[in-house]
Amino acid sequence: MDTLEELNRKGFVDEKIDPTLDLFEEIERLKKEKNAIILAHYYQDPDIQDIADYIGDSLGLSQEAAKTEADVIVFAGVHFMAETAKILSPEKKVLLPDFKAGCSLADSCPPHLFRKFKEKYPDHVVITYVNCTAELKALSDIVCTSTNAVQIVESLPKEQKIIFGPDKNLGAWVAKKTGRDLVLWNGACMVHEIFSREKITKLRERHPKAKFIAHPECEESVLQMADYIGSTTGLLKYSMENDAQEFIVATESGIIHQMEKANPDKTFIPAPPNNNCACNDCPYMKRNTLEKLYLCLKNGYPEVTVPEDIIIEARKPIARMLEISAKMGL
Ligand code: 13P
Ligand code: SF4
Numbered sequence: 291m292d293t294l295e296e297l298n299r300k301g302f303v304d305e306k307i308d309p310t311l312d313l314f315e316e317i318e319r320l321k322k323e324k325n326a327i328i329l330a331h332y333y334q335d336p337d338i339q340d341i342a343d344y345i346g347d348s349l350g351l352s353q354e355a356a357k358t359e360a361d362v363i364v365f366a367g368v369h370f371m372a373e374t375a376k377i378l379s380p381e382k383k384v385l386l387p388d389f390k391a392g393c394s395l396a397d398s399c400p401p402h403l404f405r406k407f408k409e410k411y412p413d414h415v416v417i418t419y420v421n422c423t424a425e426l427k428a429l430s431d432i433v434c435t436s437t438n439a440v441q442i443v444e445s446l447p448k449e450q451k452i453i454f455g456p457d458k459n460l461g462a463w464v465a466k467k468t469g470r471d472l473v474l475w476n477g478a479c480m481v482h483e484i485f486s487r488e489k490i491t492k493l494r495e496r497h498p499k500a501k502f503i504a505h506p507e508c509e510e511s512v513l514q515m516a517d518y519i520g521s522t523t524g525l526l527k528y529s530m531e532n533d534a535q536e537f538i539v540a541t542e543s544g545i546i547h548q549m550e551k552a553n554p555d556k557t558f559i560p561a562p563p564n565n566n567c568a569c570n571d572c573p574y575m576k577r578n579t580l581e582k583l584y585l586c587l588k589n590g591y592p593e594v595t596v597p598e599d600i601i602i603e604a605r606k607p608i609a610r611m612l613e614i615s616a617k618m619g620l
Contacts, residue, residue: 301390301577302592303585313584317341320587326362326385328583329354331371332522333544333575338366338583345548347523348374348420349435349615355379356612364587365594368393368574372594373424377604380596387582389592391574393421395507398477399456401425407453411473414451417442418607421479422456424596428603433611436506436521438620439464443472445614459483463506463513481572482507485540486564490515493538493562500536500559503528508540512561516540529553542572 292304307313318341321328329351330342339345344354348371355363355375362383365372368391376384399422408416408429418430419439427433434442443452443464454461455475459482465472485508494502494515503525504516513519518528522545529537529549539546540561549558560570586592596604 297592298389302388302582303589305585305589307581307584313580314341317580317584317587320584324362324587324590325360326364326587327358327360328364328366329358329375330366331368331544331575332526332548333542333572334366334578335544335576335580336547337580338578339544339547341580341583342366347435347437347521349437349521349620350523351375352378352420352435352608353612353615358382362587362590364583366578366583367391368396368572369594370396370421370423373596374420374427374608376594376596377424377427377601377608380598380601383590384594385586385590386592386594387579387586388577389594391577393574394480395419395421395457395477396423396426399423399426399475401429404455404475405429407455407475411451411453414453414473415446416453416455418455419457419460420608420611424600424604426456427607428600430604430607431610432614433607435611436460437523438611438615438618439506440467441618441620442611442614443468443470457507459509459513460506462510463519478509479507481542481570482540483509484563484565484570485509485512485561487511487515489562489564490538490540493559497536497538497559499534500538500557501528501532501534502538502540502561504540504561505542512540525549526552529556529558541570542575543570544572544575 328342356378372386416430454472456477461474501517503518536557
């Protein structure tokens with residue numbers, strides 16, 4: 291068993307697991323014993339998606355975290371998602387299988403710098419993408435996700451000036467869709483910035499009937515080529531509703547598991563990155579494994595906590611997002 295210091299260094303409980311254990315059965319048993327629920331993002335490993343009680347995008351996961359009656363939430367996702375769950379359900383214990391499951395986009399917007407940025411635009415409303423720290427949410431007026439960003443911006447009067455952060459690509463796409471002039475923070479996601487327009491073009495030549503679908507965190511040059519742009523849930527729905535047999539998918543590769551489950555006869559090709567690495571695997575999302583999930587449920591940590599003053603401030607913009615989304619049937 292790790293000491294707390296070791297756990298902090300490694301980010302997860304590094305305990306030997308009996309190789310004869312059926313982890314799926316053990317996780318089910320522990321879930322009942324502890325009245326726990328497993329919430330998983332679409333970018334998680336297929337094994338984790340298959341054992342989760344709820345799989346979804348960032349909006350669905352926060353809606354689920356707000357309404358669950360479980361005592362423990364095991365968040366199979368990244369740190370900002372687990373923080374959001376804690377902010378919405380502060381009385382619950384929120385566990386993250388690997389504490390180091392962070393986010394390059396959240397890291398690209400340090401709150402102390404954002405505070406100064408915000409001071410330059412005192413008459414602007416601040417909309418922040420949920421992929422940011424709890425501290426940043428506490429500096430915001432409304433939070434959004436990729437599912438509702440357009441509607442959240444449109445819910446404000448046309449003349450209202452807006453700062454949008456931290457994702458400049460999502461912000462530019464929302465600005466284009468809404469015709470609004472948004473002040474953008476210069477942040478981005480390392481996974482979605484890596485797709486190569488040239489390699490996608492060549493791939494499309496080899497698969498002329500394939501639809502090219504992309505997440506709005508991708509760069510504008512890639513989004514310009516897309517047949518459809520949407521959140522992970524949007525991309526999944528499109529793959530189910532569109533008649534095409536082949537899809538080239540520009541987002542993290544984990545979503546392909548649900549696409550293949552929902553469409554066993556269709557083919558899904560991950561969009562190629564601009565080098566030979568497996569860069570459309572998010573290195574943060576993929577820190578979580580079934581073993582780490584089992585160990586955190588068994589041991590009750592790593593646990594995500596948020597200071598009370600931040601919970602109070604960050605809850606307001608998240609609640610506003612959930613209210614607007616509910617009104618719009620999202
Ligand atoms: P959505 O699942 O909300 O589209 O978000 C994608 C993402 O980057 C999560 O980290
Ligand atoms: Fe963050 Fe990008 Fe990973 Fe999503 S895919 S968690 S935005 S680094």
